[in-house]
Amino acid sequence: MPLANNVYHLYSDAKLLSELDFVDFHLALVRPLGLRRLVKPQVNFMMDRSCPFKPLPVDQSCAFFEWGFNWAIAQHAMHYLIIHSAVLEKNGRAIILPGVPGAGKSTLCAALAHHGWRLLSDEQALVSIDSGEVTPLARPICLKNESIDIIKDFCPTAQFGTTVKGTSKGDLSHIKAPIDAITLINKTAIPSLIIFPQYAPEVEHSMLTSITQGVAMVELIAHCFNYKALGLDGFTTLSSLVSQCRCFGLRYNELTDALTLLDQLHGEVAQCNLS
């Protein structure tokens, strides 16, 4: 069972719940009955008895599980403002990296998570409506296409799961969340930086461009899963998040460069807040 092996490999550091604990979701990947089992077998993602997606080829199960898991969180954690972004933390201050697919968000996230930053989430920032703090998920990071080899070189300690070829998003592979992310899973973090990353092979050096809070707010709305559903709470949570953060665009073509810039910026923000 490649799926079970993959899940075990990627989540082996996570704490197992006891029989007596409350479990949020019951997810399953189930092969439908019928003749298709013999030619081009497929697999369904199921949460209890509902089946929210069309089936996928069975060899994409490892990716399907993670996507379905993301979906389950987005559907049932509406009491957070959920932003489609990576979140990492250092010295108690979190950085939020929203990004459209292909912007290089996960690549940057994987690099940061293996160079001194604590991973909270690669896909979803769960922002508390009451406190504005981000709750960690500490789940695997999803890398696509060229990023897989880039991170294999850049982070030799990263532990990769199965590579799934030919999905709708290309080839992809997940890397295990680092151990510190998992041990500190109950420790929330206060965001102080919002960075919109964009991989840009044409630039010579990575560069940061300051963005006004208004522009950042409008950009972020487009990255939220449930901004509309939260109504006024969505607006107040997002506007107070933006007003407590400094916001930048980051164009980068090289990870070392980008990481240095982000570390410097993080240091400056910490200095400012101290003085």
Add this chain to the structure above:
Amino acid sequence: MQSIIANVLKTPQLVKEMSNTQWEMCIRQANHCHMTGRLHYLLSIHQLLPFIPPRVLNHFNSALIKTQCQQREIAFEINELVHCLNEVGIKPIFLKGAAYVTSKMAHQGRTCSDIDILVPLNQLQAAEQQLASAGWVGEHISAYDAKYYRCWMHEIPPMIHLDRKTVLDVHHHIQPTTARNTFDINVMLVDVQTHQLREQDSQVLVCTLCIPDRILHSVCHLFSEGVLHKGLRDLTDIQLMLVDYHQIKGEDAAALLLDRANELSLSKQLYLAIDLISDLFYPIINLDTYNNHRRPNQINNTLGYRVLHWCYQKLLVTNSIKRPGFRYHCGAFLIYVRSHCLKMPLRLLLPHLGIKGWHLVKDTFRVTN
């Protein structure tokens, strides 16, 4: 096996002692039958919210946010539809979820995904044209299905808004044209109730059926559905409306409602709903008045009534998450077949099933070729 949610609806105090595992199953069942928001409301009226563990409360809060969002969107669409149809002199009557949101009755914690309106048959064509000009278009369905709707159903094929993707069902009756024992819809149309949708918007008047008719429509809908996916929620809708109606009308409520049900030939269905509510739910109000001398004896003594009662009870209380047993399937099959027979006499139903079957075979071959 009886579901935990059914036990909690009957004895809400149980939540004081529920283990994590029991809560987990309760939430799974509630999510599955669209009851999470409603269950939260029912626990709140019994002051039981403090007994919900924090991790479970997250699921309730998440569900409440979803229902509140849906209700805001429904209110927006109601406003749009009233303005749109008033322009051509039509006053749409909102049904089911939209009516509950409008009347602020049985809306608590309720999911509502689409909108149902009722217009008199002679205004149907004008309504359809006006809606089309406002961006509502027919959903793509086969020519046969379209004809089926037009000839036999009490509604036209579902419409969908081009930009907002809201689904709208336009009815001209609350029972299919072909149903047995149907009644004159004008009886309901002359008694409609008007509401203000929002306080700041006093000139927008929104119509719904009057309370007894809303209750009877809900009853009629529950017992004509072939699949009881949202049956438990619909039954709690009826219970909540009964509670409010009894508060408004006091001791007369039962007699008034029974008279109306009699007038519309829906008393058997109403008695069945009352029986199920008394059997399955904690008594928020006393429903014994419905069983006093007025109740005709023959109603609950017939074999048909007993079988029906057994089927609904079985279907509503079974744990839908676990694989259900043989008896559940029997009940589900009977209710499914019955719903089809109610909608159409056999001389129409059999050709219909034949044609549907033939289309299914044809489509399968088209795919494989």
